[in-house]
Amino acid sequence: MRVHPLPTMQTIHAPRDMQETALRLRREGRRVALVPTMGSLHEAHLSLMRIAREQADVCVVSIFVNPAQFGPGEDFERYPRDLERDAAACREASMDVVFAPSTEAMRMEKARVYVADDTVSHTLEGQFRPGHFRGVLTVVAKLFHLTLPDVAVFGRKDAQQLFLVEKMVRDLNFPVEIVPGPIIREPDGLAMSSRNVYLSEPERRDALCLHRALKAARELYARGQEDARAVKEEMAGIIHNTPAAKLDYAEIVSERTFTPVERLDAQCRAVVAARVGAARLIDNAALSDQEI
Numbered sequence: 001m002r003v004h005p006l007p008t009m010q011t012i013h014a015p016r017d018m019q020e021t022a023l024r025l026r027r028e029g030r031r032v033a034l035v036p037t038m039g040s041l042h043e044a045h046l047s048l049m050r051i052a053r054e055q056a057d058v059c060v061v062s063i064f065v066n067p068a069q070f071g072p073g074e075d076f077e078r079y080p081r082d083l084e085r086d087a088a089a090c091r092e093a094s095m096d097v098v099f100a101p102s103t104e105a106m107r108m109e110k111a112r113v114y115v116a117d118d119t120v121s122h123t124l125e126g127q128f129r130p131g132h133f134r135g136v137l138t139v140v141a142k143l144f145h146l147t148l149p150d151v152a153v154f155g156r157k158d159a160q161q162l163f164l165v166e167k168m169v170r171d172l173n174f175p176v177e178i179v180p181g182p183i184i185r186e187p188d189g190l191a192m193s194s195r196n197v198y199l200s201e202p203e204r205r206d207a208l209c210l211h212r213a214l215k216a217a218r219e220l221y222a223r224g225q226e227d228a229r230a231v232k233e234e235m236a237g238i239i240h241n242t243p244a245a246k247l248d249y250a251e252i253v254s255e256r257t258f259t260p261v262e263r264l265d266a267q268c269r270a271v272v273a274a275r276v277g278a279a280r281l282i283d284n285a286a287l288s289d290q291e292i
């Protein structure tokens with residue numbers, strides 16, 4: 001059954017209104033896609049919206065800067081926010097609903113029931129951002145309950161997040177299909193991020209070291225290197241040699257478990273994180289991927 005798109009894009013603020021709309025859409029037999037975001041939308045978010053548009057009758061974009069996934073001293077307060085511009089971008093991308101709840105209405109800081117994972121939440125991003133993934137998984141579960149999507153689109157840029165959301169969906173039987181979107185980069189290779197606005201011009205150039213490190217990893221693998229340690233050292237070296245960059249980690253993980261490997265194979269992903277000026281940047285690439 002082909003159902004017609006909703007007439008005009010709606011912006012919904014109250015979680016209860018969102019859930020009532022979602023229940024009505026479900027009763028009408030609509031197929032709903034969710035694109036969860038923290039707003040400050042850029043080309044990468046738009047690419048996820050295009051994927052959503054292909055997947056569903058009704059596309060919902062959530063815009064919520066989730067306090068529970070920021071640690072003390074992180075950038076929750078100054079994270080860029082511009083709902084008007086974001087809503088215009090969603091309308092332009094033929095989205096049907098923007099769900100933009102207030103911090104208070106989502107009650108993240110009051111929640112004492114969480115979704116916490118016990119596998120890789122405390123390594124890599126989780127090691128540098130304690131509590132981050134508990135905040136992420138809890139808000140994603142809430143967003144799923146409020147928007148009742150058939151499919152949800154997540155970017156590969158946040159590879160560990162994507163891994164954990166897929167795991168949550170499997171382990172807790174959420175009736176949601178997770179569709180990954182490819183990493184979208186600036187022409188020079190810098191992965192798009194709302195946090196790139198923190199970079200000064202020279203920092204912006206130094207930020208390219210993450211992409212350079214990933215390219216080097218891929219090239220070493222393509223030339224037959226199988227020792228993960230050698231590749232990690234090469235990646236770390238590239239970032240250490242960039243004056244403004246401070247390495248958090250450069251690791252090679254298995255796609256299946258998101259845990260570090262010793263020997264490389266086609267199911268491996270290189271993951272890097274570094275601070276450049278006031279921005280903390282992450283990036284990753286599958287070793288077998290030709291296009292990064």
Ligand code: AMP
Nearest residue numbers: 037038044154155157158182183184192
């Ligand atoms: P954010 O608004 O940064 O929380 O991101 C919302 C969604 O967009 C997440 O699924 C991210 O993985 C995805 N995303 C952000 N930047 C990129 C990018 N450069 N390429 C692909 N997906 C991205």
